[in-house]
Amino acid sequence: MRSVCALGLVMMAGLVSLGPAIGAEGRLTLDLNGLEPIEAGCRATFVGHNGLAEDIARTGFEMVLFSPEGLVTRMVVLDFGALDAGRTKVMQFTLAGTECAGIGRVLINDVERCEGPADAGACLGGLVAESRSGIAFGL
Template identity: 45%
Template sequence: MLNGKKGDDEVKRPALFQIAMLAFAGLVASPSFAQDAAPEQTSALSLELNAAQPSDKGCRLTFVVNNGLGSDLTKASYEIALFDDSGVVDRMTVLDFKELPAGKTKVTRFDLSGMDCTKISRVLVNGSNDCAGEGIEPSACMKALKPSSKTDIRFGL
């Protein structure tokens, strides 16, 4: 400020600041901005090997599965290969997860007769035998599969 008068720059700064703040507030409140800023969610079928415990029959594998495909699955089953502690395929079997509602988490257990849990080093999802539901492509159960394990057993594709 010279000679008690405000310069042109000093008058414009508060007005520009207010305009910028209003514009920013409008963007933040805008639903389309909020949607664009949210991370993109992808369809996934998460399959977690949660536990491997000895049972009367042999080894009980517990899986936690979440259907994030956006549609109910009326059938979902996978062929798996079980590797022994020396890395050799011990057996192959099909695990039938039956119905998997969209957006729901489900826990399923499978007893593998005559199998010693401590001898399983790896479980490989070899393929999908059944994958059906309204609007579901038969290949979706493999394409969207996200395997993980909470055990010492390696689990994956």
Template identity: 40%
Template sequence: MNMIRKTASAMMVSLALATGAAAQDKDLGEVVLIELNTTKPTEAGCTLSFLVLNGHPSQIDKVVYETVLFNSAGQVDRLTLFDFGTLPPGRPRVRQFSVPGATCDGLSQILINGAHTCEAPDLADTACEAGLTLDTRTKIEVIG
């Protein structure tokens, strides 16, 4: 039964990825995928839009990542927390974060420094970090 559930979960993840993430045609496995999908300049700063997908067989109730933003000179601009909220298994979610006082062109890199909070009672304690898969569709590099 567990094998059937894992296979079904992997199939759902592959199908969900076909709608947007750069990981098309690859089995995500039991990891979390975070893709910086778009950036949008605003009067107040820069809005970052992420596509996120939980490849685990169970829901992540709450995940908050410690995130470091680097400017175009490669220097740390700020350290912040991005709350990705609840992530159901195999269903893509889009999360947006406004970065006040930052210009989108002024950001060169985003470092996902680790999970500040990971509430996933049915998963391993490392579910939000182990095998974290990062990608970008922008000029801003995403590393972790």
């Protein structure tokens, strides 16, 4: 019985660590979950959760990368693809030629694509940015 309780606590702790990415109903949540140096540059991992009532057929966000000193170093559009209603999805992007240590902040500058919801403004209006990477991430 004790091992069943311990397993339950471990599972609950796992859900708590996913936090707002799972429970943000009525919102579109993007979490900058990590930056990892790779040979080609920097791999950015995002966790997205579509808490809106409708599927989103295609999404794309214009991101601005800032240096640790606050200077704009790069603007890029990241295609997040389809985000089904009520689902959580992990996406990874290679930022070729970019050193992870050179990223001090990431800004969601605009919603480049939002296909699917009847209200196209829902992608921006319901957007919440979070970061577990130690790098500032927001709107």
